[in-house]
Amino acid sequence: MLEFEEPSDLVHHDVEVNGHRLHVASIGEGATLLFLHGWPEFWATWLPLMQRLKRHFKIVAPDFYGFGRSDKSIGARDDVDAEFHARDLAALIPKFTSDAPIIVAHDVGAFVGQCLAQRNPSSVRGLFFFDCPTAAVGRGWIEEGQINEIWYQSFHQTSLAEQLVSHNKQTCRLYFQYFLQHWSHKKEAFNEALDLWVENFSAEGALAGGFNWYRSYNARRLRALAGELAEINPLIPHKTRVWWGRHDPICRSEWSNTLNRVFADFTVAFAEEAGHFPHVEMPDAAAAEIMQFAKTLG
Numbered sequence: 001m002l003e004f005e006e007p008s009d010l011v012h013h014d015v016e017v018n019g020h021r022l023h024v025a026s027i028g029e030g031a032t033l034l035f036l037h038g039w040p041e042f043w044a045t046w047l048p049l050m051q052r053l054k055r056h057f058k059i060v061a062p063d064f065y066g067f068g069r070s071d072k073s074i075g076a077r078d079d080v081d082a083e084f085h086a087r088d089l090a091a092l093i094p095k096f097t098s099d100a101p102i103i104v105a106h107d108v109g110a111f112v113g114q115c116l117a118q119r120n121p122s123s124v125r126g127l128f129f130f131d132c133p134t135a136a137v138g139r140g141w142i143e144e145g146q147i148n149e150i151w152y153q154s155f156h157q158t159s160l161a162e163q164l165v166s167h168n169k170q171t172c173r174l175y176f177q178y179f180l181q182h183w184s185h186k187k188e189a190f191n192e193a194l195d196l197w198v199e200n201f202s203a204e205g206a207l208a209g210g211f212n213w214y215r216s217y218n219a220r221r222l223r224a225l226a227g228e229l230a231e232i233n234p235l236i237p238h239k240t241r242v243w244w245g246r247h248d249p250i251c252r253s254e255w256s257n258t259l260n261r262v263f264a265d266f267t268v269a270f271a272e273e274a275g276h277f278p279h280v281e282m283p284d285a286a287a288a289e290i291m292q293f294a295k296t297l298g
Contacts, residue, residue, distance in 0.1 A: 003048040003283065004193040010050065012069075015062075017091040023069035024062045024092070028054035031125075031294065032097040034089070035061040038107020039210050040179050042068030042200050044193070045106075048283035049290070056291060060096045064088070064108070066209030068200060075208060076159070081216040082115040090120045100125040102294060106279065107133065107251070108213055114262065117236050126297045127240040127263075128290055130271075130278045131251040135220065135229035136258035142225060149250050152179075156211040157218060166207055173198045185247035185275035186282075193280075231261040240266035241293040243286065245274035 013024040025043045027050050035046045043061045050059055063070040064085050066077075073080075089112065093101060102125050105113035110132050117124045141150055155161050165175045176197045180190040190197070201207055223229050240263045244253045256268045271278040271285065279286045 002192065003051070003280070004044060004196060005051075006044075006047065007051060007054065009054070015092060015095055017088050017095075020065055020071040022062050022065060022071070022088060022092060024060060024096070025050075026058065026060050026096065028056070028058050030057045032058045032060060032099065032101035033104050033290070033294075034093065034101040035059060036089075036103060036105035036109025036113050037061070037064070037067070038109050039067075039213060040176055040197065040201065041107065044068075044196050044200070045277075045280065049104075049279055049287055052283060052287035053290065057294070058097065060101065062089070062092060064112070064213075066212050067206070070209075072205030072209040073212065074205065076215055077212045078215045078218075080212050081220065082111045083119070084216070085112040086115040086119055089116050090123055093123050102126045102128060102290075102297065104128045104130075104290060106130040107276070110134075111217070114232075114236060117238050118232070121238070124238050126293065127236070127238050128293050129240070129242045130286070131244050131248050131253075131276060132242045132259065133251045133255070134232075134258055134262045135224040136231060136261040137255050138224050138227050138230055138258075140252070140255055140258075141221075146252070153214050153218075153221070156214040161211055162207045166202070169198060169202060172202050176201060180277075183248070183250055183276035184281055185245065185273060189277060189281045235264040236262060237264045239297060241289070241296075242266060242268040243278055243289045244268060244270050245276055245278045245281070246270045246272050247274065248276045250276055 010027045015022050015024055037045050043063050046061045066072050103113045110129050181187045246253050259266050271282050274281040
């Protein structure tokens with residue numbers, strides 16, 4: 001199986017929400033899974049799971065505004081945070097399903113999924129996260145040498161970032177290859193997909209679109225680092241499952257000890273052979289985890 005080969009029955013949509021256009025890939029039939037990607041990702045990060053789950057679920061995989069094939073701003077913005085994307089999702093969901101979907105989220109998508117559950121609880125049936133960064137991690141982002149891992153979050157807020165990374169296709173390739181390999185435990189996981197990533201992030205506005213997340217979320221990030229967001233109150237009540245890559249160097253698996261500050265009803269287990277991308281590094285096991293979680297929702 002070519003993990004990143006696009007299935008023939010995959011459908012691409014352009015959907016207008018809140019005054020802009022979102023690209024959405026969909027496939028399959030059944031209960032709806034709403035897939036929320038991270039950075040440096042876009043809809044195609046879910047292709048390995050689409051191939052495994054399309055016979056069991058209807059899969060809806062949007063590109064967040066600024067990412068992938070969705071509309072993008074020209075230049076820097078600081079207002080496309082989790083609340084912005086959650087508002088988009090609240091408007092998007094009824095266009096694809098009459099029932100609340102199961103949210104399957106990763107990285108940036110984890111923050112957006114939490115925000116959606118808090119602000120539009122009836123739009124969420126359950127929450128499934130691959131790794132799960134939360135504001136409750138707090139100073140963990142900068143302690144015990146972790147500050148050396150998050151350099152890019154500041155770099156992305158500079159005008160230099162887009163100029164350097166977009167200098168040519170090779171600089172783009174080197175940049176994204178670094179993250180896809182460094183954050184993976186299985187270093188070869190994205191080898192087949194690297195050309196897709198370069199093509200995606202070489203498109204006009206794509207770099208700034210992704211970098212704008214870091215500009216927009218920076219104020220909240222600084223509050224978290226200061227310990228001002230140690231606990232979500234009230235706790236998110238939806239049934240939640242976290243499958244955390246044991247070897248994730250950026251969202252460390254030991255941060256699972258903060259989940260009780262955010263979720264009222266959760267379980268956590270570990271993808272023992274994965275880093276930051278369990279859905280790509282261990283797709284068979286990841287698909288099985290999602291199917292088992294869906295069964296627990298009744």
